[in-house]
Amino acid sequence: xxxxxxxxxxxxxxxxxxxxxxxxxxxxxxxxxxxxxxxxxxxxxxxxxxxxxxxxxxxxxxxxxxxxxxxxxxxxxxxxxxxxxxxxxxxxxxxxxxxxxxxxxxxxxxxxxxxxxxxxxxxxxxxxxxxxxxxxxxxxxxxxxxxxxxxxxxxxxxxxxxxxxxxxxxxxxxxxxxxxxxxxxxxxxxxxxxxxxxxxxxxxxxxxxxxxxxxxxxxxxxxxxxxxxxxxxxxxxxxxxxxxxxxxxxxxxxxxxxxxxxxxxxxxxxxxxxxxxxxxxxxxxxxxxxxxxxxxxxxxxxxxxxxxxxxxxxxxxxxxxxxxxxxxxxxxxxxxxxxxxxxxxxxxxxxxxxxxxxxx
Amino acid sequence: xxxxxxxxxxxxxxxxxxxxxxxxxxxxxxxxxxxxxxxxxxxxxxxxxxxxxxxxxxxxxxxxxxxxxxxxxxxxxxxxxxxxxxxxxxxxxxxxxxxxxxxxxxxxxxxxxxxxxxxxxxxxxxxxxxxxxxxxxxxxxxxxxxxxxxxxxxxxxxxxxxxxxxxxxxxxxxxxxxxxxxxxxxxxxxxxxxxxxxxxxxxxxxxxxxxxxxxxxxxxxxxxxxxxxxxxxxxxxxxxxxxxxxxxxxxxxxxxxxxxxxxxxxxxxxxxxxxxxxxxxxxxxxxxxx
Numbered sequence: 001x002x003x004x005x006x007x008x009x010x011x012x013x014x015x016x017x018x019x020x021x022x023x024x025x026x027x028x029x030x031x032x033x034x035x036x037x038x039x040x041x042x043x044x045x046x047x048x049x050x051x052x053x054x055x056x057x058x059x060x061x062x063x064x065x066x067x068x069x070x071x072x073x074x075x076x077x078x079x080x081x082x083x084x085x086x087x088x089x090x091x092x093x094x095x096x097x098x099x100x101x102x103x104x105x106x107x108x109x110x111x112x113x114x115x116x117x118x119x120x121x122x123x124x125x126x127x128x129x130x131x132x133x134x135x136x137x138x139x140x141x142x143x144x145x146x147x148x149x150x151x152x153x154x155x156x157x158x159x160x161x162x163x164x165x166x167x168x169x170x171x172x173x174x175x176x177x178x179x180x181x182x183x184x185x186x187x188x189x190x191x192x193x194x195x196x197x198x199x200x201x202x203x204x205x206x207x208x209x210x211x212x213x214x215x216x217x218x219x220x221x222x223x224x225x226x227x228x229x230x231x232x233x234x235x236x237x238x239x240x241x242x243x244x245x246x247x248x249x250x251x252x253x254x255x256x257x258x259x260x261x262x263x264x265x266x267x268x269x270x271x272x273x274x275x276x277x278x279x280x281x282x283x284x285x286x287x288x289x290x291x292x293x294x295x296x297x298x299x300x301x302x303x304x305x306x307x308x309x310x311x312x313x314x315x316x317x318x319x320x321x322x323x324x325x326x327x328x329x330x331x332x333x334x335x336x337x338x339x340x341x342x343x344x345x346x347x348x349x350x351x352x353x354x355x356x357x358x359x360x
Numbered sequence: 361x362x363x364x365x366x367x368x369x370x371x372x373x374x375x376x377x378x379x380x381x382x383x384x385x386x387x388x389x390x391x392x393x394x395x396x397x398x399x400x401x402x403x404x405x406x407x408x409x410x411x412x413x414x415x416x417x418x419x420x421x422x423x424x425x426x427x428x429x430x431x432x433x434x435x436x437x438x439x440x441x442x443x444x445x446x447x448x449x450x451x452x453x454x455x456x457x458x459x460x461x462x463x464x465x466x467x468x469x470x471x472x473x474x475x476x477x478x479x480x481x482x483x484x485x486x487x488x489x490x491x492x493x494x495x496x497x498x499x500x501x502x503x504x505x506x507x508x509x510x511x512x513x514x515x516x517x518x519x520x521x522x523x524x525x526x527x528x529x530x531x532x533x534x535x536x537x538x539x540x541x542x543x544x545x546x547x548x549x550x551x552x553x554x555x556x557x558x559x560x561x562x563x564x565x566x567x568x569x570x571x572x573x574x575x576x577x578x579x580x581x582x583x584x585x586x587x588x589x590x591x592x593x594x595x596x597x598x599x600x601x602x603x604x605x606x607x608x609x610x611x612x613x614x615x616x617x618x619x620x621x622x623x624x625x626x627x628x629x630x631x632x633x634x635x636x637x638x639x640x641x642x643x644x645x646x647x648x649x650x
Binding site: 008009011012076079080082083084086179180181182183184185186312316321322324325326327328329332333334335336337339340341342343344347348351 | 366372395396397398399400401402404405406407409429430431434435436437438439440443466467468485496497498523524525527529530531546547548549550568570594595596609610611612626
């Protein structure tokens with residue numbers, strides 16, 4: 001008569017087998033290849049790389065396949081794999097000024113050196129379902145033009161020459177590593193940026209949106225948004241110079257924020273910064289807005305109590321792997337604690353009932 | 361079966377060393393929450409990643425591991441964690457409390473008294489006992505530094521004013537060696553008296569919150585209370601229906617939809633051991649007939 005949760009082991013094995021079958025879906029439909037996901041679900045791959053903190057499109061595509069398209073689950077697979085990798089070397093700081101841009105826009109100037117390059121964007125598409133895509137077929141090739149030679153200078157550099165925007169101090173100290181040291185608060189900007197770039201896109205978007213609606217308003221203009229490829233260089237001690245080991249695709253956003261000055265700073269524009277793996281512009285813009293909102297203390301601004309200004313609130317809750325794990329753990333058995341609560345409620349109720357009866 | 365692709369007990373030796381340092385610091389300062397660089401484990405945060413990392417750092421090939429969840433060896437997550445270490449460390453496993461050298465637990469302390477040389481590893485969701493009184497880590501760390509625990513006593517007092525009793529039935533706060541207030545993890549308060557003067561080493565791992573804390577053997581651990589409202593461990597006012605134990609923590613199992621229920625030991629090893637020794641409960645006869 002006593003049938004408790006016995007046989008957990010067999011249940012788990014069977015559940016895994018069923019999961020594998022569900023992942024494959026209807027076998028009469030051809031199976032997705034990892035390469036197909038990598039090439040045709042590229043923005044999902046980018047998001048998984050960014051939040052998984054691991055630049056590897058093939059592994060990200062594999063994770064998406066294994067996770068049945070659940071991107072947070074895919075990020076989790078990447079993170080768990082990433083932890084096991086050895087740290088071979090630290091790269092030289094990448095130079096986004098020499099990025100081979102595929103997209104580069106500035107909202108603060110009509111035109112500027114390096115030009116406005118729309119690139120492959122959804123921005124001006126009409127969001128009408130394209131039923132032609134339901135039928136398979138080749139896409140006509142897009143028109144091409146020779147790449148503009150020469151570097152594409154940063155917009156904030158123009159403002160900087162006039163002293164109109166805060167100068168950022170170049171700093172060559174190695175930033176703290178979020179994945180190798182416990183987070184201690186209050187923290188520093190490099191660590192905040194690390195946390196934001198791997199933070200959940202939806203969470204960071206929501207916070208950024210809240211600043212636009214007045215919860216810690218920062219009056220942001222997109223000074224520049226650029227997407228493209230940059231080389232990653234590593235110093236090889238035996239050679240005595242840096243060698244390019246890879247090219248990665250990045251999205252960088254620099255916001256120019258209105259600033260009337262404070263007790264400590266003169267009136268000038270201030271900066272918010274976002275840098276994300278892959279083509280992830282919603283995330284990069286969100287990140288730069290939240291970064292700017294979090295800088296209230298160093299700029300001598302007031303803390304209005306807005307969530308986006310609250311470093312502890314933002315950093316402790318932006319990681320979707322931490323969040324989803326803790327949220328979903330309430331599915332685990334809790335019957336021992338529930339039993340102790342049952343007894344407490346029963347006892348409190350019986351005492352309350354005795355008191356009510358005595359009063360009558 | 362050991363997975364050759366991973367180091368013994370999954371974590372690399374550098375990471376284990378970092379965790380062992382945190383453990384040693386925790387043992388040196390009982391009840392103090394030591395920050396550590398928690399790793400992303402191949403199981404979700406909130407599912408025992410802190411406990412798993414502590415166990416991984418403690419295990420040696422000669423160990424015999426027991427894993428329980430809610431006191432039971434056969435609950436799904438206990439099975440999953442035990443399998444993980446069988447796969448990555450290849451250590452021997454057991455369900456017998458007395459035979460285990462390392463026991464990883466969630467929400468219970470075994471009924472069978474622990475002995476010297478054993479390590480009990482707790483999975484901890486929220487290590488900060490003051491968290492639900494003050495959500496900010498920056499504040500609660502300061503409160504511990506200053507030994508400022510007034511807020512906790514006010515909370516317990518308000519419980520008494522409102523309910524006539526302290527309305528905390530699990531994760532009941534304790535004071536360690538007269539210094540740190542500590543969260544014993546969500547064990548029922550019935551288990552609190554086993555925390556103090558325990559011959560085993562007790563280690564607490566919170567992965568998501570990146571904290572490790574510890575109780576060395578024979579530490580003084582006092583459940584918070586007031587002179588006129590002394591701490592009372594509590595359990596269901598029944599005996600185990602399978603083994604007749606009067607002093608073990610019981611689960612209530614609903615047996616039909618007409619209010620029928622039975623009470624059984626939550627510690628499955630303890631209950632099975634008693635039944636093997638010939639102890640019988642109210643419903644054992646029915647079992648024997650079947």
